[in-house]
Amino acid sequence: MNVLHGAHLIEADGSVSGAPLFVRAFAVPAARGALESATLAVTAEGLVEPAIDGVVVGDAVLSPGWTAYHSRLRVIEHDVTSRLVPGSQHELTLLAGNGWYCGRLGWMGARGVYGDRPRVAALLTMIFADGSEVTVSTDQSWHSVCSPIVADDLYDGEHLDLTRERGTEHPVLVVPLDPARLVTPVGPPITRHEAIAPISVTATPTGTLFDFGQNLVGWLRLRVRGSRGHRLVLTHAEVLDGGELARRPLRSARAEDTVILSGGDDEIEPTLTFHGFRYAHIEGWADVTGTVEAVVVGSDLARIGTFACSDADLTRFHRNVVWSLRGNTVGIPTDCPQRDERLGWTGDIAVFAPTACYLFDMTGFLRDWLADLRAEQKANDGRVPYVVPDALPGWAVVPGEEPESVAIWSDAAVWVPWAVWEASGELAVLAESYPSMCAHLDRVLTRLSPRGVWEGDFQFGDWLDPTAPPENPIQAVSDPGVIATEALHRSILLTARTAEALGRREEAENWRARAARLRQAFADAYLDADCRILSDAPAVYALGIVSGILEGDAVQRAGDRLAELVRAAGHRVIAGFAGAPYLCEALTRTGHLDDAYALLLGRDEPSWLSPLARGATTVWERWDSLRADGSVNPGEMTSFNHYALGAVADWMHRTAVGISPAAPGYARVLLDPRPGGGLTWARGSVRTPHGLVAVQWEQDAAGSVTVTYCAPDEVEVELGPAAGAAERVDASAFAEMLAADAALA
The missing domain is CATH 2.60.420.10 (Maltose phosphorylase, domain 3)
Structure with missing residues (x-):
């Protein structure tokens, strides 16, 4: 694409501290007739907030979002015709933030994974009635100055000093912009969705505590008057522990914004960061006057699906699923939005995609993310990394090992485009992803053991099985090789169906033949004479049934055994990320609808509804992220906004309500x-x-x-x-x- 033709990336030269503001004055000629159109195209390695004459352009925030920067850089276009006046002088500014490009990423202390400072590029194109064109592009004619933002980080927050002056203008450094990286986004921008007032305000010994009644993602908006130089410190958390913010689950993320007031009427939004929170504490609020509200931020997804029923708790649970999806779609599908992680973990969206595609129009959003998946897969010789974009290059869970494909997580290359295709009917989704599907399978098929099953490699398995100890969430009761082989079989079948849809019938037959061989190998390796599956855990039966790897009466016997296990557990959910999404579906397919409902509607922990009694307003990462005694689960991973376990909502849509795409x-x-x-x-x-x-x-x-x-x-x-x-x-x-x-x- 050439919408930034002639523009360069520019960066501050090191003389400007904090978030740099890039400045360019320009005139709109008067002698060329009326201004027919004016388009501002911008991109950034980091974040960019464009403004004309001090007024921000467009509704997008955290723009242009996070991509596989080595391959893809989104270009955002704005119509600014109404903002310009022929014969007048204007000022174009670009505020640059660290964002995902050079801020902190991940829980291991990494900073500057992609670069050490933000860069921006812009091209303003003005077309006049006489047919002439005038452009203003980022080049050496720009300058950088100090902005009021002293520091910014997605995890740690923003430090805003409203007494800070622009100061001296400094020259910029100019870097060539590779047009091959530039892409037009197919997904929606990140925007503000709504503002929520607090439901309670409580004075504390150190400040003021605000409860917004809903675990959400975004930031605070303050309208405030206080003395010049007065300092406010805004901290955030999802839950309370002993009446105070429970900040341990955030791990190293500070989630703290600092504001130095100007002395006038200040309206404040820290737009170069975001937080996951229900509660906020403001130190210094007692000494000012003003209002506080929470601004909900996320990708601008259209809501298309609804659910309600006679059970108020189940309806509430569905609402929590919706809010978790909203909070984990800030540009990419993430695992969680609050701690020092917020990464595009592939396994979460692999199991949740069908639910997401019923609730919101996810087509553009997920097609954009799948383009990043393909770019990262290509860079990793066909391996789908744990997270997309790959902010963990070279990292493996087992120290000393090379990262390798893992079941369900890597299967996102197949499962996600298939879910989008089912919901949208857009064949282009499959056409774009089919080579990626094949590359994933080709790599995994080289990893099979001499028995012809996928065993021996590291696997996340049935991640966060509730029977696993809090400190070791990978220690599930289900065998990881069984889970991996079942997931692989599902991917092969879906790839065969994709080939069929694309008219590649010979390839479809080849994939079906490959699936048949895997089914036989699975039966030989993991089924005993009574059709019991190795490890005899709910997850292996549920995934075995829905993956199609079981044949004949083995399907019914697996369903019967699953029902026995579910009843023996008192209709509590004894499964994690791999098994829980499919328990109700597997039970229903094999004639155990009553057990499926009893499982779904159970209130005893672990269950989908038990967190409601503890105030959950989103889906939790763990069934007991907050324990019955009010204490936070001691496990290192304890998020209160994690949609993966909400994937059961797909069964609620298809079975409890009864709507399924038959084509x-x-x-x-x-x-x-x-x-x-x-x-x-x-x-x-x-x-x-x-x-x-x-x-x-x-x-x-x-x-x-x-x-x-x-x-x-x-x-x-x-x-x-x-x-x-x-x-x-x-x-x-x-x-x-x-x-x-x-x-x-």
Whole structure:
């Protein structure tokens, strides 16, 4: 792309401390006639906040986001025609932040993973009525000055000094900009979503504590008046411990903003950082007057899916899933948004993608991230790294070993584009990712043992199995080789289906043949004469059923054994990231719907609903991130905003409500609600590429079920047994109730 043609990257020369502000004065000619259009294109290695005459351009924040910088640098374009006046002088400024490029990344103290200082590039193109064009681009004519931001970091926060003057202008350093790196974003920008007022304000011995009632991602907005030079310190946390901010789960992330007031009326937002928090403490607030609200920040994703039911806790859990997704889509799909991590862990989105694609229009967002995955995969000889973008280059979990593909995490190369394809029907998603799918499988197939199964390599396995000790979350009861081989089989089958969709029938047959060999190897290595799977754990049966690796009566026997294990556990969830998403689906497929509902609706820990009694407003990383006695789980990884375990919502959508795409993009839809669990009603909807699909069912005291639904005229509808006598109604019949459901989140 050439929208930055002639522009260079510029950086401060070291004379400017803090976040540099790049400055360029320019005139808009008056003699060329009316200004027809003016477009400002910007990019950055780091963060960039453009402004004209001191007023920020556009609604995007944390721009241009995080990408695989070695290959991809997003260019953001803004229409600024209305901001410019022919015959007038203007000032264009670019505020640069460290962001992901040169700030802290990861929990190992890394800083400047990509570079040691931020760089920005911009091109302003003005087109006039006489057909002429005038441009202003980043080059040696620019200068850098001090901004009010003394320090900025995504993990540690922002230090803002409103008494600070610009000071002396300094020359900039000019660096060539490789146009091959420049890309047009296909995903949405990061924006402010809403502002939330605190539900309580409490004086403390050291300041003032604000509770916003919702674990969220963003920053504080202060409208404040205080004496010049007065210092406010803003700290953040997700939960309280003994009435104070529980900051240990943040690990080394300070999550602290400092503000030095100007002495006038100040409106403050620390836009070069973000935090995950429900609670904020402000030191020095008692000495000022003003207001505080929390600004929710994230990628500008359109909400398309809803869910509600007669069980208030289950509806609340679904709301928590929505909020966790919102908090973990700040530019890329992350594991958590608050501690010294916030990385694009591939395993989390691999299992959660179907849920995400029902709730929000994820197509552009995930296509953009998959482009980063392919870039990192290419740089790693076909290996999909643990995180994308790869902020952990060369790091392996086992010291001294080279990093290698790991099941489910690396399978994101297959599972994520397939989920996007199912929801969107955009064949380009599969076409873009098919070579990546094949490269992933080709690499893993070289790792199989002499028995033909994937064993011996390091695996995360059923990560955070609740039976594992807090200090060793990898110590699951399920065998890692079993989990890996099951996940691999699912990837091979999905790749075969992808090849079929793309018209590559011979390749599809080859992949199916490869899957058949893996099924036989799995049976020989891991199944005993009674069809018990090695390690006899819920996760191996659940994933074995949904992956398609079991055949014949082994499927039913696996389902029966899974039901036995679930009942023996008192319908508590004895599985982690690999198994929990599929427990209810596996039980349902094998005729154990009652057990699936009992598992979903269980309140005893570990369960999906038990955190609600402890105030959860998002999905937790651990089933007991906050323990029954109010103490924080002592494990090193204890996030209170982690969507992976919320992946069961996919079953809620497909089974409890009964909406499934029977063809990609919902060109054909299956409506198959399966009442149970004591629910007396459930409803849900999804805005498909063809229009709204919605279902509501109600069950009376006698057990009779009534189903109503709507679907676009051009969409073929298949009705399951409970919906056989369903009434088709106009979409307007659902409008009021679905608006209420959407408002829940």
